[in-house]
């Protein structure tokens with residue numbers, strides 16, 4: 001049964017699980033499988049969520065939490081919330097308004113969106129529709145001139161932050177959704193790549209750290225590497241003068257049997273020694289998950305599937321609801337753990353069982 005796209009029906013959905021159920025009912029089975037799926041046996045996909053479940057909060061008492069504030073400064077910008085919308089490609093398959101709806105919702109809530117290279121609508125269309133300038137996620141084609149033109153489009157749209165995805169030299173083995181990704185890549189609209197030569201291949205198996213230098217010479221955007229999961233690579237990124245990192249395993253869709261994102265965070269944070277912000281994505285389903293990540297050193301977090309559940313269930317209103325639910329959980333969680341502002345959080349708030 002398809003849900004009516006009204007704010008009122010979205011308001012009735014109490015948490016992300018309910019939005020997930022509504023999304024499942026709205027999407028064709030192959031689109032649902034593409035959204036939910038991962039690689040191989042989907043061990044890492046499950047771990048991303050399970051690893052939050054193995055951690056517990058250590059709340060502090062008798063702290064004045066009457067004026068909670070979730071704002072933060074990131075790359076010279078004041079953000080209202082540390083929860084960002086992760087880059088998710090081909091959003092037009094989840095709802096006809098795709099990224100335009102997601103971006104309008106993000107703008108309405110003062111939250112930042114990251115637009116994928118393979119977005120249905122171009123980053124310029126997203127800016128025009130929402131009035132918000134997103135971050136841009138970069139997949140590279142083997143043709144450097146094409147990549148350069150793509151970066152130019154992001155710059156022309158006003159983007160200040162470029163997230164280079166580094167966990168996809170090839171695509172993961174997506175048994176759960178068969179050839180859907182390849183078909184999408186071949187047949188879906190990709191607004192950012194229209195009119196560019198050699199734009200059908202969006203990954204480049206020959207990419208190395210030299211490409212980060214290449215990027216640095218060609219753009220003034222901040223460069224963030226998305227997909228770093230080890231201290232070793234965090235150190236290399238720091239030596240290359242990268243501006244930020246996103247600890248991520250691509251929502252368990254690339255390498256299977258890698259560790260959960262939250263299990264990779266501490267070593268990455270410790271390797272960068274405060275020299276750049278470290279973000280995290282993967283498995284965040286409740287405000288308390290975000291609190292754990294922030295307490296363990298993440299400057300901010302991104303959610304992927306959760307906002308897409310909203311998009312599928314109710315377009316812009318659905319994305320707004322997903323973001324609203326998570327933000328309300330974050331605020332209440334901060335009050336209940338005794339940390340009215342994000343800078344009060346540290347690792348002492350998280351413990352094992």
Ligand SMILES: Cc1cc2nc3c(=O)[nH]c(=O)nc-3n(C[C@H](O)[C@H](O)[C@H](O)COP(=O)(O)O)c2cc1C
Pocket residue numbers: 034035036048086087088089116117118137165226248249250251252253281282283284302303304305306
């Ligand atoms: C349907 C789908 C499409 C995605 N497309 C992209 C993409 O185009 N670029 C990218 O860097 N990551 C992509 N990702 C990964 C997300 O940015 C993010 O790392 C992941 O979804 C986070 O995990 P979560 O879904 O548990 O929040 C995609 C994820 C999903 C579920």
Ligand SMILES: CCCCC(=O)C(=O)O
Pocket residue numbers: 089118181185202250253
């Ligand atoms: C061209 C690939 C984009 C989608 C993607 O990154 C994913 O399905 O995980």
